[in-house]
Amino acid sequence: MTAAIEVTDLTMTYGDLRAVDGVTLTVEEGEFVGILGPNGAGKTTLLETIEGLRRPDSGTATVLGLPAWPRNPRLLPRIGVQLQASSFFERLTAREQIHTFAALYGVAAGRADEWLERVGLVEKADARVEDLSGGQAQRLSIACALVHDPELVFLDEPTAALDPQARRNLWDLLTDINESGRTVVLTTHYMDEAEILADRVAVMDHGRILVHATPAALIRRLDAPTRITLADDEVITTREPAAELARLAEAGRLDGVRVQTGTLEDVFLDLTGREYRA
Structure with a gap:
């Protein structure tokens, strides 16, 4: 190019x-x-x-x-x-x-x-x-x-x-x-x-x-844990989401599950901090 x-x-x-x-x-x-x-x-x-x-x-x-x-x-x-x-x-x-x-x-x-x-x-x-x-x-x-x-x-x-x-x-x-x-x-x-x-x-x-x-590369490099939120609002934080989701499936608890991985916002805050800017 x-x-x-x-x-x-x-x-x-x-x-x-x-x-x-x-x-x-x-x-x-x-x-x-x-x-x-x-x-x-x-x-x-x-x-x-x-x-x-x-x-x-x-x-x-x-x-x-x-x-x-x-x-x-x-x-x-x-x-x-x-x-x-x-x-x-x-x-x-x-x-x-x-x-x-x-x-x-x-x-x-x-x-x-x-x-x-x-x-x-x-x-x-x-x-x-x-x-x-x-x-x-x-x-x-x-x-x-x-x-x-x-x-x-x-x-x-x-x-x-x-x-x-x-x-x-x-x-x-x-x-x-x-x-x-x-x-x-x-x-x-x-x-x-x-x-x-x-x-x-x-x-x-x-x-x-x-x-x-x-x-995608920046998010992978951050290596942020995955948050799994269940229907009853219980939150599971894990670095092995596939295994955790398989366990929940076996238990019949996948209905209403929300999965949140790292985002670009996580990368941004990790690099630049959280303090207020003028």
Whole structure:
């Protein structure tokens, strides 16, 4: 596979703070990679540096075979970027907003309208962007990032303001985009989101990538015990679930049994701790 992103020893500082501290990362073409981390871990700074929005203090970032910095105009039609904070042209309707983005990339208005439908905003097409709810604005921001059919998509906490239905619909949309051959990189605080969507996840903390592997590999490496909850709420914790379930089957006690293995959230907490972050 060809690398869509190659990051080597990337560092970004703000005064005494090393927001990105010697990060090396490869994302293969067509991969779906999730970047996880507590607040202040450096996820957004890392993405913005790879996108060419920030100049790194040291190290390099190559995107689709081209250097990300200085800001490279040849990359702009090939990447889609949805920032953590949405920013729109004032006093435009949702339709005018996405038509404007489409026109910048030479995309027909009809294609832009299709994207409004794909993110469920047809009924809000004539509403001004300042009158959209937080979730609606987030969906419009995602549509604007995808309207030109980019090869590589960066999404910074795309589902943060979405309700459960919109969140699941966006998962389907991102899966379709990835399965069509597009590379997707997203940051998220939702562990289930990363576990379901991502081929690999990178866990960041204090500006560094602690691990980068498939969700299944990270969960196996944690070696967390399995919790078996019986119908009467009795809980059995075991590292030999097959044998325990066989014993329960022989005793006729499998009805209503719930089995919980380790999760990506367990991995995350094991790596980054449980203390509150600002």
